[in-house]
Amino acid sequence: MARPTSFDRDAAIETAMQELWRHGYEASSVKKISELLGITRSSYYNAFGTREELFKLALAAYGAQxxxxxxxxxxxxxxxxxxxxxxxxxxxxxxxxxxxxxxxxxxxxxxxxxxxxxxxxxxxxxxxxxxxxxxxxxxxxxxxxxxxxxxxxxxxxxxxxxxxxxxxxxxxxxxxxxxxxxxxxxxxxxxxxxxxx
Amino acid sequence: MARPTSFDRDAAIETAMQELWRHGYEASSVKKISELLGITRSSYYNAFGTREELFKLALAAYGAQxxxxxxxxxxxxxxxxxxxxxxxxxxxxxxxxxxxxxxxxxxxxxxxxxxxxxxxxxxxxxxxxxxxxxxxxxxxxxxxxxxxxxxxxxxxxxxxxxxxxxxxxxxxxxxxxxxxxxxxxxxxxxxxxxxxx
DNA sequence: GGTATTTTATACATAAGTGAACAAAATATT
DNA sequence: AATATTTTGTTCACTTATGTATAAAATACC
Missing domain, CATH: 1.10.357.10 (Tetracycline Repressor, domain 2)
Structure with missing residues (x-):
């Protein structure tokens, strides 16, 4: 009953995880990750909340592999x-x-x-x-x-x-x-x- | 034959080293370190050159202890x-x-x-x-x-x-x-x- | 004391980064 | 088709960060 996200959430988490893995937490700003994902910061904040939240999701995705x-x-x-x-x-x-x-x-x-x-x-x-x-x-x-x-x-x-x-x-x-x-x-x-x- | 530095260079390297140790390289911006040392970025650049240079000095100081x-x-x-x-x-x-x-x-x-x-x-x-x-x-x-x-x-x-x-x-x-x-x-x-x- | 030399202060220009606000767009449900 | 709901785009306001340029300050040397 709402507008769907324009991107694949799981794929985005995976991409973000790879980047966090590459360059670490501090180096992975909302700006950088958003640009990497091809979404606006607006969508980032909306979909994942804070940087910490996405990091936790990335950690979980990492743990699975x-x-x-x-x-x-x-x-x-x-x-x-x-x-x-x-x-x-x-x-x-x-x-x-x-x-x-x-x-x-x-x-x-x-x-x-x-x-x-x-x-x-x-x-x-x-x-x-x-x-x-x-x-x-x-x-x-x-x-x-x-x-x-x-x-x-x-x-x-x-x-x-x-x-x-x-x-x-x-x-x-x-x-x-x-x-x-x-x-x-x-x-x-x-x-x-x-x-x- | 020139104006002397207003701060103790070795003490500054030691302080910077402690901060780099605490928070890592990326988190230790020129601004942060300068403020921590109580000097201007101008003095930082003049005394140590780039962030990399100070980091190398800090590494050497760390190695000694x-x-x-x-x-x-x-x-x-x-x-x-x-x-x-x-x-x-x-x-x-x-x-x-x-x-x-x-x-x-x-x-x-x-x-x-x-x-x-x-x-x-x-x-x-x-x-x-x-x-x-x-x-x-x-x-x-x-x-x-x-x-x-x-x-x-x-x-x-x-x-x-x-x-x-x-x-x-x-x-x-x-x-x-x-x-x-x-x-x-x-x-x-x-x-x-x-x-x- | 004047001068050369280096440090320091200040300003400028620019990019990166954060977070929130608000309007516009898209869609599922009724 | 209208509406409620969520996403997305855009803007605003602000801080951090880098690097340079230029003027002012402080000292050593002559």
Whole structure:
């Protein structure tokens, strides 16, 4: 019962996400994104509200295609550590294959905004903590499944996995060779006793 | 034979560095920094040239006080791995103690600008690569000194150390407890066979 | 003291960026 | 077809930001 939008909302979010991924939050002004989308700022504000709102939508869109999304799923067929190892291999492949070396949008944003005492900064920090807790749960399951020794410090290992993810994604901005990235990931996973073929 | 500057140049660079550390490169406009320093943009341009130039000066000032500066020194009294372990402990302490959770200026900048094909982005990427090579040299010395087995893959371990540094510094934006950070560092170093008391 | 030299202040011009207001356009529903 | 509803286009008012140009101020040197 109203005028329809002249553009594809989901496609616009996707385009905006790619730009945020490329240049970060602060560099992605309403003006720039509007011009990129071929819409007026008027339409931007109307469709998405503030810059923060669109950023949150972009983060969600990113999450749906991120190589570490597998960790959020509920149904895990394969053993957890096999899945984890495969995920890291995927991360290395995807990051090395990006000609723009953008790393990970989430981690980039945490780095850019995590220190600020803004709503977005807090949101990113909270998501990071949730991610670590989720990983710890997965490792606890792995212990119960006999994939890991009973005395495994799953809390420490969960933080280490997060640490490795951060490092690989950021490092991929300087190291573009998949084998080099994988060398790091494999060495670290082996050192943590988490590597599984 | 000329009018002297009304401000302390080194102090100004230090103040600018702190601000760049806090909010990143793009957020630190000439206007903001000038107002923060209590000088006019005119003086800014005259004293430092472009924003890039001041940023490079700030990077140098940061490097001189960074917890990982020990890796650049030539004279190493203690065994290298003891020094390395101590450095990581220092990184954890310093990052946890920062009430603003700014992480590491260098790594923040690599994350923000590393992907862009700008002069600064390339400079940061190059510095990162140099850092990895320097670490590899140190590990090679450690092998020769008998601190590490002869078959150690120093290339892999050097990249892993860089990875760990990136992860800890960025993670410190979300994890403010020194013990938690150290837990990650120690677990990783032990896993890599690099931990020494 | 006069002069050369550099810093600082001020102004100018221009572009980018934000946010709101309001009218015009488009469409689904009645 | 009229209307309610939402999107879109346009304008306004304002701040931020960059870069330059030019004049005024302050000092060192002769």
């Amino acid at each position: 991120s190589p570490d999304r597998v960790l959020c799923g509920d149904l895990l067929e394969r053993p957890i550590l096999v899945l984890l190892t495969a995920m890291f291999r995927q991360v290395c492949a995807v990051r090395a294959a990006d000609p723009e070396a953008r790393g990970c949008l989430f981690i980039n944003s945490l780095c850019e905004l995590g220190g600020e005492q803004s709503e977005l900064g807090q949101l990113l920090v909270d998501s990071f903590i949730s991610g670590a807790e989720r990983l710890e749960e997965l490792l606890d399951i792995a212990v119960r499944n006999g994939e890991l020794p009973g005395d495994t410090d799953t809390h420490a290992k969960a933080l280490c996995i997060q640490n490795l993810l951060i490092g690989l994604n950021t490092q991929s901005k300087a190291v573009h060779d998949e084998d080099e990235l994988w060398l790091v990931a494999r060495t670290m996973l082996e050192g943590l006793g988490l590597y599984r073929e | 960074s917890p990982d500066r020990v890796l650049c020194g030539d004279l190493l009294e203690r065994p290298i791995l003891v020094l390395l372990t101590a450095m990581f402990r220092q990184v954890c302490a310093v990052r946890a103690a920062d009430p603003e959770a700014r992480g590491c200026l260098f790594i923040n900048s690599l994350c923000e600008l590393g992907g862009e094909q700008s002069e600064l982005g390339q400079l940061l990427v190059d510095s990162f690569i140099s850092g990895a090579e320097r670490l590899e040299e140190l590990l090679d010395i450690a092998v020769r000194n008998g601190e590490l087995p002869g078959d150690t893959d120093t290339h892999a371990k050097a990249l892993c150390i860089q990875n760990l540094l990136i992860g800890l510094n960025t993670q410190s934006k979300a994890v403010h407890d020194e013990d938690e950070l150290w837990l990650v560092a120690r677990t990783m170093l032990e896993g890599l066979g690099l931990y020494r008391e």
